[in-house]
Amino acid sequence: MRLVIAKCQVDYAGRLTAHLPLATRLIMVKADGSVLVHSDGGSYKPLNWMSPPCTLVVAEPDEEAAEAGVTAVWTVQNSKSDDRLVVSIHEVLHDADHDLGVDPGLVKDGVEAHLQKLLAEQVETFGVGWRLVRREYPTPIGPVDLLCRDDAGVAVAVEVKRRGEIDGVEQLTRYVELLNRDPHLSPVRGVFAAQEIKPQARTLATDRGITCVTVDYDALRGVDDPSTRLF
Amino acid sequence: MRLVIAKCQVDYAGRLTAHLPLATRLIMVKADGSVLVHSDGGSYKPLNWMSPPCTLVVAEPDEEAAEAGVTAVWTVQNSKSDDRLVVSIHEVLHDADHDLGVDPGLVKDGVEAHLQKLLAEQVETFGVGWRLVRREYPTPIGPVDLLCRDDAGVAVAVEVKRRGEIDGVEQLTRYVELLNRDPHLSPVRGVFAAQEIKPQARTLATDRGITCVTVDYDALRGVDDPSTRLF
DNA sequence: GGATCCATCTCGACC
DNA sequence: GGTCGAGGTGGATCC
Incomplete structure (x- = not known):
């Protein structure tokens, strides 16, 4: 699991379109390629995300974006649909990778x-x-x-x-x-x-x-x- | 936002009871006190969590737990209900705090x-x-x-x-x-x-x-x- | 604050 | 793979 704290702007296009203005957020990249963008509040739901199966491609910003302060563009493309998440990174404040292994999973009772x-x-x-x-x-x-x-x-x-x-x-x-x-x-x-x-x-x-x-x-x-x- | 990577066991009791066996996971503590426990897979939903309003109390393990390898017990108690999340920490692999500020929020279209x-x-x-x-x-x-x-x-x-x-x-x-x-x-x-x-x-x-x-x-x-x- | 209804719902079970 | 119902649903909106 890769954890990145970054100043970023996020755009989603798929079943709907959604836009997140520039701000500092947590970007979580899971082992299966899925991406979650969390703010420091709200509930367990991320502000924006891409579900697996998907692939993350990191690219240089185009000239216009670079002038606007973008240092990298992460495109997360769903493998089964047209759903796409674009994260425009302005500044990376933290970036770390951790090997978590496979989770044994949740045991529920009472449903x-x-x-x-x-x-x-x-x-x-x-x-x-x-x-x-x-x-x-x-x-x-x-x-x-x-x-x-x-x-x-x-x-x-x-x-x-x-x-x-x-x-x-x-x-x-x-x-x-x-x-x-x-x-x-x-x-x-x-x-x-x-x-x-x-x-x-x-x-x-x-x-x-x-x-x-x-x-x-x-x-x-x-x-x-x-x-x-x-x- | 505090990000902790730790070997831990998690128990939830509330509208149902749920148990997570010992494994390495991400524990996200948001500014409002809410806690999310994520594995390195699945979708955007955490394995287990506590929604705000809630308070996190860190305590020493009792003797029995300490012998089982627990180094700290985090109890997250919901302020409005009996819902409780107990995270038994065995080993902390990473622990960092980041100031994200308030998020400007999501703009949606297509609903x-x-x-x-x-x-x-x-x-x-x-x-x-x-x-x-x-x-x-x-x-x-x-x-x-x-x-x-x-x-x-x-x-x-x-x-x-x-x-x-x-x-x-x-x-x-x-x-x-x-x-x-x-x-x-x-x-x-x-x-x-x-x-x-x-x-x-x-x-x-x-x-x-x-x-x-x-x-x-x-x-x-x-x-x-x-x-x-x-x- | 409560009730109602939507959701990129997610998730599991079953066919 | 599709369909259907439950959810610790969450979240927004209306009253």
Whole structure:
């Protein structure tokens, strides 16, 4: 990884065009050739960047640019598209290269997929006598997270979210409506399961006859088989 | 901006938990206290990070950690939530501070707002004889991107997206339904215009009688008056 | 300050 | 390789 602190101007042309006026910034060149231009603030997103696969070519500035104070022009060209990042370097304040090696990568826990998996293994969370028909039950407009049968044998479409918001209720509504057209399943009701359900989402769900269930992730994980845990 | 290259292990706890095993990485500490941990690959997203507002506290490792090779523990605590990033430093390979100053910021062109503007100026893109009633036509549930009249004088609500997905169809459906309650406008039909329309969105739109139109941004821009361009 | 919506979204999973 | 949905989404804008 090459780290350059430089006074520079940056121009991007690709899916949009974007321009950064002259200022001092960090230019990070990764081992795969990708380039990130960071300022000393904002969030984790760079001001401008080029994603791999891409190649960096350093060139002399033309006469006009040289007169404007440009000492080098870095052109980062994406290999698969017309996307191009041009960094006009005025002054280099720091330039260092470091060998970082390959990163072993991130281990995550607590995301929706895991929540869905835990609920699939423990459908009795929704009620005694419930059983799972299948996870990711396919429909023409996408898969339903869980399709179950309650203790009375009635089909239930379950939408699992980490945070239950109005979008999720809309999604579940579409699934239930569609599944109800299938005579082998109908009548199908809906359950909206999330760690946290926003009041507006709860209101809309209730209004549509959808049952809301808030689930306790730690409790689900507590009774989970440790061998299936991520860590 | 402080740039540290270090052999480290990183743990995040907050909306999820995430763990990075021991490896050499770049740790970027920005002026606002935010911290980014980058590997030498991937895209612009750090492996792990803490967004501002947050504070960084450096502490000695406890005995157990010290025996494992930890020389310092950086705790980055978010000021508004329980989110916490813990960087266990084993070895510092580089450590430098640079004063970057405040960045003048990014100038963009070519986003959805611009697409909407171009279409408003060229409603004949949708058909001969079409005319624009107004952009951002107000409704109680938000403004419709474009309200037009087609060659037969029938009102058309146009939703403009860069990428047309299912959410946009839902949004347009709500607008059309609402506008159709207005006897001065009814009947109102819908047009879903985007540079790219996802198959599922197209299916849903068609099912609801909404016309899909894919628009060519470059072509629109090509016939655009240069004087109205941003740059 | 909160809600809503776009994004050069990125990223992973699945087909 | 395409498509689709989630995200510690982030960030801007509107109210």
